Amino acid sequence: GESVGLHLPTLSVQEGDNSIINCAYSNSASDYFIWYKQESGKGPQFIIDIRSNMDKRQGQRVTVLLNKTVKHLSLQIAATQPGDSAVYFCAAANQAGTALIFGKGTTLSVSS
Amino acid sequence: GAVVSQHPSWVICKSGTSVKIECRSLDFQATTMFWYRQFPKQSLMLMATSNEGSKATYEQGVEKDKFLINHASLTLSTLTVTSAHPEDSSFYICSASQPQNYGYTFGSGTRLTVV
Numbered sequence: 001g002e003s004v005g006l007h008l009p010t011l012s013v014q015e016g017d018n019s020i021i022n023c024a025y026s027n028s029a030s031d032y033f034i035w036y037k038q039e040s041g042k043g044p045q046f047i048i049d050i051r052s053n054m055d056k057r058q059g060q061r062v063t064v065l066l067n068k069t070v071k072h073l074s075l076q077i078a079a080t081q082p083g084d085s086a087v088y089f090c091a092a093a094n095q096a097g098t099a100l101i102f103g104k105g106t107t108l109s110v111s112s
Numbered sequence: 113g114a115v116v117s118q119h120p121s122w123v124i125c126k127s128g129t130s131v132k133i134e135c136r137s138l139d140f141q142a143t144t145m146f147w148y149r150q151f152p153k154q155s156l157m158l159m160a161t162s163n164e165g166s167k168a169t170y171e172q173g174v175e176k177d178k179f180l181i182n183h184a185s186l187t188l189s190t191l192t193v194t195s196a197h198p199e200d201s202s203f204y205i206c207s208a209s210q211p212q213n214y215g216y217t218f219g220s221g222t223r224l225t226v227v
Binding site for chain 1: 156214216220
């Protein structure tokens with residue numbers, strides 16, 4: 001079955017630095033990927049998504065890179081701010097509307 | 113944008129009692145909803161997939177008789193934790209999908225504490 005994992009459980013950065021959070025997935029049939037941010041006691045908050053027919057997508061201060069060859073996904077956050085401190089999850093789905101499978105999560109800590 | 117309302121946000125119940133959690137899509141019809149459970153400092157684990165008008169599909173290891181899911185309308189799915197025990201204490205989160213645009217909308221979660 002599908003499994004999604006992250007490489008590092010924690011990441012500590014200084015305010016203003018760029019952050020990179022990585023994720024690997026196992027199912028080559030995965031078609032859709034999302035990065036979520038979760039703050040304590042709250043539901044996941046959508047950050048950015050990418051479909052398998054793309055290898056890069058940019059949002060405001062965030063970029064997602066997808067390498068289907070090695071089944072690897074990354075989230076880049078530019079000019080990281082204290083408000084970015086949270087747990088970040090990657091999630092993957094085989095096709096539209098099917099269940100998202102979540103990775104283990106990386107806790108990002110931003111110090112000022 | 114799409115909104116999913118989940119209630120209650122937190123609940124404390126006594127061991128042996130049942131608790132119902134509601135997940136409602138406010139401005140769209142959700143033919144499919146998903147229920148997740150999240151233990152402290154862990155990821156979201158898929159419990160079941162709920163399709164309107166049919167029986168839910170449970171993930172391996174999830175007891176269907178303990179976690180009753182009802183999806184009787186296009187805007188409401190409920191999860192009932194029956195005969196709750198302290199080990200059922202967790203954060204439960206629902207999600208509704210909009211396949212036409214790859215959208216997934218999450219509820220705000222329910223913190224269940226069984227004492």
